[in-house]
Amino acid sequence: MTATMTADTGRQRTRAALFLAVAMAATVGSALAFQYIGGYIPCHLCLEQRTPYYIGAPLMLVAAAASMLRAPAWLTRGLLAIGGLLMLYGLYLGVYHSGVEWAW
8 A cells, every 4th residue: 555545545534534523412412402501401311312422523533533543453443443333323323313203
């Protein structure tokens, strides 16, 4: 593998981690805005759904830092994979919450 290909994949991992960190922060930030600005009172499941984002956003910042500091590629990939698993857990919680709300 050439140095250019390695640098390109490193930049892609950095961009992916930064994108996910911003997206996760925006998602949980909008939920917090609905709560504190909009006056919506969250239920227990609403609060539970935020947990993957509270963990995932800082974790993606760590992944971006690891990628920028040229840590081993497996470390950055592993952190990105953990972020993906957190989002899958968030998907599960969202579907479950919808089922509860719609009385499925």
